[in-house]
Amino acid sequence: MTSIVAIVGPxxxxxxxxxxxxxxxxxxxxxxxxxxxxxxxxxxxTAKPSAAIRAEVPHHLFDVAEPDEAFDCFRYHAMARVxxxxxxxxxxxxxxxxxxxxxxxxxxxxxxxxxxRDERLREDLYARESAARGCLxxxxxxxxxxxxxxxxxxxxVRIVRxxxxxxxxxxxxxxxxxxxxxxxxxxxxxxxxxxxPREQLYQRIDARCRAMMGExxxxxxxxxxxxxxAVDLPSLRSIGYREIVEHLREGVPLERAVEKMRRAxxxxxxxxxxxxxxxxxxxxxxxxxxxxxxxxxxxAAVSVRPS
Numbered sequence: 001m002t003s004i005v006a007i008v009g010p011x012x013x014x015x016x017x018x019x020x021x022x023x024x025x026x027x028x029x030x031x032x033x034x035x036x037x038x039x040x041x042x043x044x045x046t047a048k049p050s051a052a053i054r055a056e057v058p059h060h061l062f063d064v065a066e067p068d069e070a071f072d073c074f075r076y077h078a079m080a081r082v083x084x085x086x087x088x089x090x091x092x093x094x095x096x097x098x099x100x101x102x103x104x105x106x107x108x109x110x111x112x113x114x115x116x117r118d119e120r121l122r123e124d125l126y127a128r129e130s131a132a133r134g135c136l137x138x139x140x141x142x143x144x145x146x147x148x149x150x151x152x153x154x155x156x157v158r159i160v161r162x163x164x165x166x167x168x169x170x171x172x173x174x175x176x177x178x179x180x181x182x183x184x185x186x187x188x189x190x191x192x193x194x195x196x197p198r199e200q201l202y203q204r205i206d207a208r209c210r211a212m213m214g215e216x217x218x219x220x221x222x223x224x225x226x227x228x229x230a231v232d233l234p235s236l237r238s239i240g241y242r243e244i245v246e247h248l249r250e251g252v253p254l255e256r257a258v259e260k261m262r263r264a265x266x267x268x269x270x271x272x273x274x275x276x277x278x279x280x281x282x283x284x285x286x287x288x289x290x291x292x293x294x295x296x297x298x299x300a301a302v303s304v305r306p307s
Contacts, residue, residue, distance in 0.1 A: 003088055004187065006033065006096040006104055008276055009194035010269035012205045013287045016049050018194065019097035023057045026093040031083050032061040033098030033107075036238050038076070039067050041224055044217045045240035047208065060087070067224060067235040070117070072157070077106045084187070096189070101275040110186045114176055115168040125160050130232050139163060144172035152271065154242070154264075157234045193276055194287040202266055209262045212240065218254075221245055239264045 005022060007015050023030050032038065036046040040063045048062060060083040065071045080096075080103070087094050096104060129136045136159050141148035147162045162173040169176075196204075221236075221244040229236060231245050240261050247257040276282060 004084065004094040004096065004189045006189050006191045007194065008033075008097075008099065008101065008104065008191060008282065009287065010201060010272040010276075011047070011099055011265060012208050012269065013194045013196060013201060014204075015097050015099070015194060016047070016053070018192075018287075019095050020049075020053060020057060022192075023095045026095070028093035028095045029058040029060065029087045030095045030097055031080055031087070032059065033080075033096045033100055033103050035071075035076070035098075035100040035103060036235070037062055037098070038065050038071055039063070039069075039235050040065065041067055041220070041227075042235060042238075042241065044212050044215050044220045045238070045244075047212075058087075067229045068233050072117075072161070073102055073106050074111060076103050077111055080107055081187075099272050101272065101279075104189075104191075108187050108189055114165050114173070118164060118168060121164055121167060122160055125163060126156070126232060129156060136160065136163060144174050146174040147172065152267070154237065156237055191279070191282045193282040193284040195273070195284055196287040198270075200288070201269060205265050205269060206262055209240075209258060209265060213258060218244055218248070222248055225249070239268055 005026070005028070007019050007022065009015055019030055022028065034046065036042060037048045038061060039046070042048070049059060053059075054062065061076070061079055064079065084094050084107075096107070098104070125136060134153055136156065137148060137151070137153040140151070140159050140162055143166050144162060151158050151162070153159075165171070165173045165176060217240060221241050224236065224241070225231065225245065225248065231237075231249060236242065236245055243252075243257040243261040243264070246252040246260075247254050252260075
């Protein structure tokens with residue numbers, strides 16, 4: 001039986017809280033599966049587990065990259081597999097937690113054999129986007145309409161990768177995915193999904209955005225800028241930082257910036273649920289009962305201790 005449990009769901013639903021309880025129950029260690037929480041210094045805006053929480057249970061793959069460091073699915077896959085094997089070698093279970101569905105999918109089924117990164121091409125693409133915001137998403141729509149429909153115009157990391165793949169190979173990233181189809185079963189994982197009614201989730205998201213402001217998100221973003229990090233870095237273009245940087249650098253009124261952050265987070269949560277709902281292997285639970293007997297008994301029914 002699997003020694004790995006993954007906890008997934010939209011942002012703000014309560015994954016961190018449940019992961020801690022599950023890790024205690026299973027004598028497990030936690031591995032991050034969130035594409036933004038890998039960055040050092042991006043703490044408040046990514047809702048990264050606090051130092052106190054990480055002191056309770058060993059946590060892995062948090063704070064493993066600088067904000068200006070390239071970090072993609074391939075690097076995550078390599079680092080996560082190493083972390084998982086090390087944890088299992090200590091005869092402990094693994095709890096994967098995060099909302100980046102592509103990272104989990106890559107761990108479970110492998111990566112498609114696409115071309116290597118082309119840094120010069122990427123620099124050119126990011127420069128074009130800086131000069132004319134939205135131009136890369138429009139280009140992708142002409143190249144690969146399916147990928148453009150799937151990717152938000154602000155998801156520059158994946159848009160750039162999709163254009164890069166096409167320009168280097170002449171084959172769209174959608175065709176690459178269709179050929180590979182994630183058919184290999186590389187890692188046996190029990191996947192638990194958390195959900196709640198949309199309006200209640202949106203209320204939690206709104207409350208989280210207000211809490212981030214109270215915890216010092218403006219100061220965190222200002223500190224990153226003062227450290228010399230460029231405003232067009234993928235890390236600083238992520239939700240929360242993008243809007244606050246616009247407030248700090250472009251004079252967008254704070255109230256408007258926070259409202260944009262709130263709306264962007266809601267849209268992101270909706271896209272996450274669309275992704276996870278397509279996975280028939282996920283067992284869903286009402287997040288309002290997070291940590292309930294129902295969830296714990298369901299997990300206890302599965303042998304998750306390493307064999």
